[in-house]
Amino acid sequence: MNSDETAIGRRYLKETRYRRDELGARGPVYPAAPRFKEYADAPQRLVLDPAPSPAGADLWACLGERRSLRQYRDRPLSLEELTALVWATQGVTLASHPYLLRTAPSAGALYPVETYLAVHRVSGVDAGIWHLNIIDFALELLTPGDCRRPLVEACLSQQFMGTGAVAFIWTGILNRAMVKYRERAIRYLFLDAGHICQNLMLAATALGLGCCPVGAFFDGEVEQLVQVDGQEEVALYLAAVGTLG
Numbered sequence: 156m157n158s159d160e161t162a163i164g165r166r167y168l169k170e171t172r173y174r175r176d177e178l179g180a181r182g183p184v185y186p187a188a189p190r191f192k193e194y195a196d197a198p199q200r201l202v203l204d205p206a207p208s209p210a211g212a213d214l215w216a217c218l219g220e221r222r223s224l225r226q227y228r229d230r231p232l233s234l235e236e237l238t239a240l241v242w243a244t245q246g247v248t249l250a251s252h253p254y255l256l257r258t259a260p261s262a263g264a265l266y267p268v269e270t271y272l273a274v275h276r277v278s279g280v281d282a283g284i285w286h287l288n289i290i291d292f293a294l295e296l297l298t299p300g301d302c303r304r305p306l307v308e309a310c311l312s313q314q315f316m317g318t319g320a321v322a323f324i325w326t327g328i329l330n331r332a333m334v335k336y337r338e339r340a341i342r343y344l345f346l347d348a349g350h351i352c353q354n355l356m357l358a359a360t361a362l363g364l365g366c367c368p369v370g371a372f373f374d375g376e377v378e379q380l381v382q383v384d385g386q387e388e389v390a391l392y393l394a395a396v397g398t399l400g
């Protein structure tokens with residue numbers, strides 16, 4: 156059997172297991188990170204409808220039809236489609252002080268996952284890298300311009316990341332979750348991202364769009380694209396969305 160218990164993956168899982176006799180024991184203290192990220196100096200902001208009402212869809216049919224789709228047409232996404240997708244991933248559905256509860260669950264309601272968009276073809280939205288400001292439900296422009304090439308390269312040359320209309324890029328702010336869950340928080344970062352991405356896939360299915368998650372990427376290159384340090388905030392997951400048929 157090839158299972159080196161000292162290798163990092165197995166050791167991480169082992170050392171972050173909850174054990175009855177250790178629960179509540181003191182561990183390292185992590186500083187808190189701000190609960191929300193905003194780019195106050197962004198050269199452009201685009202406030203999205205915080206309560207969009209796309210046409211209804213049958214959840215059971217969407218679950219049955221959801222597929223990872225990688226071939227897209229040239230038709231741009233409409234702003235309404237983009238808004239519905241973004242809302243499905245991180246829309247605020249209940250303000251319950253001090254929390255802004257969302258469409259996707261999050262361990263401890265800490266929401267360590269940040270959302271960035273690489274916009275390629277969306278009507279009324281300039282191409283570029285945008286950040287989602289949760290409080291205002293607004294997109295903040297970080298880097299204007301065509302980012303398809305570096306994005307495709309960052310994703311191990313997976314071409315559909317550039318042929319889609321938009322790519323979602325999710326990062327995790329470690330201390331936002333580690334302040335409460337310490338090292339175990341890393342598990343929760345990925346679980347949170349998984350919930351978010353499944354919401355995106357189901358919303359894309361409901362809208363008749365194609366979507367494909369991407370876990371194969373050069374971390375540093377993705378982090379460079381969204382201008383995060385790769386230490387306190389790290390790349391977690393991506394997904395392309397494009398039009399079909």
Ligand SMILES: Cc1cc2nc3c(=O)[nH]c(=O)nc-3n(C[C@H](O)[C@H](O)[C@H](O)COP(=O)(O)O)c2cc1C
Pocket residue numbers: 221222223224225313367368369370371372
């Ligand atoms: C964590 C994760 C990472 C993935 N990474 C990639 C990827 O980098 N490239 C890709 O083409 N598909 C990727 N996929 C999609 C899977 O290949 C796909 O979900 C799988 O083949 C099952 O097909 P389905 O999603 O259509 O049911 C990923 C899926 C998950 C859940």
